[in-house]
Amino acid sequence: MLFESISMSVIKKDKFNIMLSHALQEHSEPVPADFTDRMSRRIREAEEQKVLARVVMQERLALAGCIVLGIMIVFSVAFFPSVVANFKELVETSIRQATQTINTIQYGLYLYAVFTGIFGFAVYGFVDLLVGDRWR
Amino acid sequence: MSGDVRKKQNKRWLEELLAGDHEAFARFVDKYKEMVFLCCRTMGIRDYEIEDVASETFMAAYKGIRRYRGQAELSTWLWTITYRKGIDYLRKSGRENQLFVEQDEKLAERRNVQVSAELENKEQADIVWEAVGRLPKLWAMATVLFYREEKKVKEIAKIMRVSQNTVKTYLFRSRKRLQELLADVV
Numbered sequence: 001m002l003f004e005s006i007s008m009s010v011i012k013k014d015k016f017n018i019m020l021s022h023a024l025q026e027h028s029e030p031v032p033a034d035f036t037d038r039m040s041r042r043i044r045e046a047e048e049q050k051v052l053a054r055v056v057m058q059e060r061l062a063l064a065g066c067i068v069l070g071i072m073i074v075f076s077v078a079f080f081p082s083v084v085a086n087f088k089e090l091v092e093t094s095i096r097q098a099t100q101t102i103n104t105i106q107y108g109l110y111l112y113a114v115f116t117g118i119f120g121f122a123v124y125g126f127v128d129l130l131v132g133d134r135w136r
Numbered sequence: 137m138s139g140d141v142r143k144k145q146n147k148r149w150l151e152e153l154l155a156g157d158h159e160a161f162a163r164f165v166d167k168y169k170e171m172v173f174l175c176c177r178t179m180g181i182r183d184y185e186i187e188d189v190a191s192e193t194f195m196a197a198y199k200g201i202r203r204y205r206g207q208a209e210l211s212t213w214l215w216t217i218t219y220r221k222g223i224d225y226l227r228k229s230g231r232e233n234q235l236f237v238e239q240d241e242k243l244a245e246r247r248n249v250q251v252s253a254e255l256e257n258k259e260q261a262d263i264v265w266e267a268v269g270r271l272p273k274l275w276a277m278a279t280v281l282f283y284r285e286e287k288k289v290k291e292i293a294k295i296m297r298v299s300q301n302t303v304k305t306y307l308f309r310s311r312k313r314l315q316e317l318l319a320d321v322v
Contacts, residue, residue: 016311016315017283017311019260019264020264020279020283020311020314021283021284021286022261023260023261023263023264023265024261024264024265024268024279024280024283024284025283025284026258026261027174027261027262027265027284028170029170029171029173029174029177030173031169031170031173032187035165035169035187035190036162036165036166036169038191039162039165039169039191039194040158040161040162040165042191042195043158043161043194043195043198044158046195046198
């Protein structure tokens with residue numbers, strides 16, 4: 001018997017093949033009755049674990065960010081006071097320039113929209129970081 | 137139910153499945169669990185181990201279902217995963233060589249029963265199944281896929297990760313051996 005380009009029509013021509021095919025198809029495999037339920041439960045648990053792991057990771061990142069930022073500030077103040085002073089000056093200059101720019105544009109709506117957008121995004125990011133998992 | 141309605145329902149079910157819907161996946165498990173258990177048993181995984189391997193298989197299927205593109209039938213895709221999980225399991229437990237070995241001892245016991253028994257259809261099916269169970273597991277796998285699941289040689293080759301010629305050899309040898317084993321039955 002050649003098994004090239006075999007289809008069931010070829011199998012059906014041979015008595016032994018017919019017997020084999022019927023006998024194997026008649027066999028039913030015992031499966032625990034509650035297997036599907038247990039599998040569904042396991043998948044749900046795996047999903048929950050995944051969400052939990054994501055939240056924990058977010059919190060760890062936020063915490064790590066705060067710690068690194070704090071260390072950087074302390075480190076800068078201790079070892080690079082001139083840079084910090086310059087930075088302070090830079091910030092003040094930027095704020096002054098920004099105020100001047102705003103005055104120049106005469107309270108342009110476009111700028112308001114941009115600032116509102118940035119502020120909104122910052123608030124959203126902060127809230128999402130804190131309580132985002134409760135919303136999802 | 138008409139064919140069109142069933143086709144639409146199947147399509148919708150598949151879409152839900154691919155979207156990661158839990159209910160759709162529960163139906164998927166329900167539909168294919170017997171097939172997965174059968175594959176594990178055919179590979180010689182022990183009764184008390186089968187459920188673990190089947191669970192691992194369905195977990196892998198759940199994780200991988202989004203990557204299913206429909207090139208192969210869903211059942212063929214799942215057979216492939218189950219077969220690989222089974223091979224991994226046997227490899228880890230150091231029983232990979234059983235895939236190539238025939239179990240001779242039990243065969244002798246069974247032959248005595250065959251001679252004296254008057255066979256009904258169901259009994260014949262059981263005896264054929266027993267005989268298949270005694271084949272080297274790779275031959276048994278090819279036989280089950282070909283005769284029971286009606287898969288093509290090409291599909292079997294894909295599932296078992298061997299060439300089509302190897303599958304043909306498995307089928308040829310298995311058929312010949314089964315003819316010898318079942319000489320009293322047929």
